[in-house]
Amino acid sequence: MEKSGFTTTLNLSLDPSIPRTSSESQQRRQLARFGKRLYRLGFVPGTAGNLSIRLADGLVLATPTGMSKHQLRSSDMVIVDLDGRRVGGSRNATSEIAMHLAYYRRRPDVQAVVHAHPPVATGFASCGRALEEPLCSEVVMTLGAVPLAPYATTGTDEVAASIESFLDRHDAILLANHGVVTAGDTLEDAFMRMETVEHFAHICLVAHQLGSAKPLSCDRLQQLAEARSRYKKNAVASR
Ligand SMILES: [Zn+2]
Structure with missing residues (x-):
C-alpha cells in the first residue's frame, strides 16, 4: 500500500487482500465471476482484459495486471483512487486502468x-x-x-x-x-x-x-x- 495522507485517512485494512465491508466482499466476488464468464466466451485470452467496479467510498476496485481472468480470486483485486494510485491490494493495477477511470471521472x-x-x-x-x-x-x-x-x-x-x-x-x-x-x-x-x-x-x-x-x-x-x-x-x- 502506498503511504500518503489519503490512504491513512481511509483506514484501509492492514492486509490489503481482505475486504473492508461486506459489499466490497460481494463486489470482489462479482469481478472474479464476470472475469471467468469473459474468459469462457473467448473475449480475454491470456492475460488480456480487465474489469472494475466503483466502491461505495468512491474508490475503484479492479482486476490486477498479468493474470488470466480464468484464475482470478477475490483476494487478487486492487483498489485505486480516481487518479490511478494504488491504495489497496498486493498486486499491481493494470496499465489499462486509465480508460476505466476516464468513465468514472466523467460519468x-x-x-x-x-x-x-x-x-x-x-x-x-x-x-x-x-x-x-x-x-x-x-x-x-x-x-x-x-x-x-x-x-x-x-x-x-x-x-x-x-x-x-x-x-x-x-x-x-x-x-x-x-x-x-x-x-x-x-x-x-x-x-x-x-x-x-x-x-x-x-x-x-x-x-x-x-x-x-x-x-x-x-x-x-x-x-x-x-x-x-x-x-x-x-x-x-x-x-
Ligand atoms: Zn486491452
Whole structure:
C-alpha cells in the first residue's frame, strides 16, 4: 500500500487482500465471476482484459495486471483512487486502468467498466470500422451506435484522451487496433454490453458477407430512439 495522507485517512485494512465491508466482499466476488464468464466466451485470452467496479467510498476496485481472468480470486483485486494510485491490494493495477477511470471521472452514473478483446468486434476495430450501421433494431434500441476511438498506446495518457469525446453519449466504444470498452450501472450491465457488441459485430460481418445489408430508415430510427428513451426510463424506475 502506498503511504500518503489519503490512504491513512481511509483506514484501509492492514492486509490489503481482505475486504473492508461486506459489499466490497460481494463486489470482489462479482469481478472474479464476470472475469471467468469473459474468459469462457473467448473475449480475454491470456492475460488480456480487465474489469472494475466503483466502491461505495468512491474508490475503484479492479482486476490486477498479468493474470488470466480464468484464475482470478477475490483476494487478487486492487483498489485505486480516481487518479490511478494504488491504495489497496498486493498486486499491481493494470496499465489499462486509465480508460476505466476516464468513465468514472466523467460519468457519475457509471458503476462498472469492462475492457476485453472480443475477436469479431476487435477485427472491426482493427480495420478502422465503427459499428454504427443501424442494422439491428434491438441493438439500436439497447446499445445505440458503437463508435471507434482513435488508436492510443496502452499504458499512456493517450488512452483516456482517445475515448474522452465519446464518454458522454456512449456506453460501448471500439478502440482502434485494440479491443472494446463498455460501461454500465452494474457490472452485469457492462458485461452484457460487451456481449451485445460482439454479437452485433457478428451480425454486421454476416450481413456484409451476404452483400445486401439493409440499414433501417430514418423514420424507423426515430421510432426506435423514442422506444429507447422509454426503455431507459423504465429501467431506472424499476431499480
Ligand atoms: Zn486491452
